[in-house]
Amino acid sequence: MPKAKDDLKAYSNAEFLQSTDARILRILAEYIEPASRFEKYKIDDTIIFFGSARIISRDEAKAALAEAEAAGGDIEAAKKRVEMSQYYEDTRELAHRLTNWSKALTDDDRRFVVCSGGGPGIMEAANRGASEAKGLNVGLNISLPFEPNDNPYISRELSLMFHYFFMRKFWFTYMAKAVVVMPGGFGTMDELFEILTLIQTGKITKHLPIVLFGSNYWAEVINIPAFERYGTISPGDLELFFRTDSVDEAFEYITDQLTSYSIDQPGLSL
Numbered sequence: 001m002p003k004a005k006d007d008l009k010a011y012s013n014a015e016f017l018q019s020t021d022a023r024i025l026r027i028l029a030e031y032i033e034p035a036s037r038f039e040k041y042k043i044d045d046t047i048i049f050f051g052s053a054r055i056i057s058r059d060e061a062k063a064a065l066a067e068a069e070a071a072g073g074d075i076e077a078a079k080k081r082v083e084m085s086q087y088y089e090d091t092r093e094l095a096h097r098l099t100n101w102s103k104a105l106t107d108d109d110r111r112f113v114v115c116s117g118g119g120p121g122i123m124e125a126a127n128r129g130a131s132e133a134k135g136l137n138v139g140l141n142i143s144l145p146f147e148p149n150d151n152p153y154i155s156r157e158l159s160l161m162f163h164y165f166f167m168r169k170f171w172f173t174y175m176a177k178a179v180v181v182m183p184g185g186f187g188t189m190d191e192l193f194e195i196l197t198l199i200q201t202g203k204i205t206k207h208l209p210i211v212l213f214g215s216n217y218w219a220e221v222i223n224i225p226a227f228e229r230y231g232t233i234s235p236g237d238l239e240l241f242f243r244t245d246s247v248d249e250a251f252e253y254i255t256d257q258l259t260s261y262s263i264d265q266p267g268l269s270l
Contacts, residue, residue: 030167034140034160038175041157042108044266046115046138046175047098047254049091050191051122051182057092061085087182087214088125094180094247095129095137101255103135111266112177112258113138117168118150118159122182127153138175140168169194174270177262178254179210181241183217198270199240200233206269207261210241211250218243 016022056064062085065078095114102112114130116123118139130137131153139154141161150159162168173195181192192212198204212218227233244250 027164027167030162030164031170034171037158037160038268041136042110043113043136043138043158043175044107044109044111045177045262045268046113047102047178047180048172048176049095049114049116049122049126049180049182050184050188051087051091051125052184052188053117053119053121053123054185055084055088055121055125055183056081057088057125058082058085084183087122090213090247091122091125091180091182092129092132094250095126096133097129097247097251098254099130099133099135099137101251103133105263107266109266110136112262115140115172115175116154117142117172117187118154119144120151122184124151124153126180127151131155140171142168173198173204174268176208177206178258179208180250180254181210181212183214183221189222196237196240200237204270206265207257209254209257209261211253212241212243213245213250215243215245 010016017025061078061082065075065082067073068075068078098112099114102110105111113136114126115138116126118127118141123139127137127139128151136155136158137153138158139150139160141150141159142165143149143161143163149161160171162171169191172191179195181188192210195204195208195210199208218224225238228235228238242250242253244253
């Protein structure tokens with residue numbers, strides 16, 4: 001005979017667990033469960049990749065252009081997607097190279113593991129590059145009504161799903177020892193500026209190199225030097241990130257920074 005509702009233990013009461021009163025338990029679960037999983041798989045720290053979910057692979061973009069040309073579709077938009085697909089391929093290559101580099105480190109735990117937001121686009125490219133290098137990689141997914149839950153390249157045991165954006169962003173920042181920011185939209189801007197603010201205000205005290213990849217894109221969509229010119233940031237704040245269009249430069253910068261500042265400081269920290 002099933003138990004009466006009043007006989008349910010609190011931790012088995014689905015209605016209670018989804019209630020407003022139990023919100024703190026759900027928030028704690030999104031802290032404790034990822035921590036337990038990272039410990040189980042010996043993930044010490046990560047390299048985070050941010051970027052647009054809308055940027056597709058070169059093969060997909062070329063196929064879409066061919067279809068647009070054959071069917072009389074929006075050829076200019078399709079050409080732009082082919083152009084932007086370079087960022088997908090660069091992300092994939094950089095994640096692959098960083099994964100090979102991290103696997104070669106003499107450490108019992110897994111260091112500098114590639115991590116993305118778990119979705120399509122640039123996120124998929126990062127997980128794909130790491131997977132093709134036969135490395136474990138992390139996807140910190142967020143439940144959204146208009147986006148697939150995760151991409152197929154995330155290591156299954158390290159595909160995590162979040163409800164709360166702030167808990168997902170906490171794990172991005174807490175785990176990260178380096179950040180790569182590819183072209184993206186509102187979500188990417190949110191992630192970039194939150195990390196910059198935390199560094200600027202001293203809430204992040206660890207050394208956290210940031211690569212802004214795609215000089216023309218960033219120069220056009222954000223006039224960052226104007227902040228300094230108008231006196232709303234300090235001149236030194238312009239040194240919080242490294243701009244490049246080169247996978248080679250990004251790889252050399254990140255590995256040099258990690259070797260200089262983070263190799264001997266494993267583990268999670270702000």
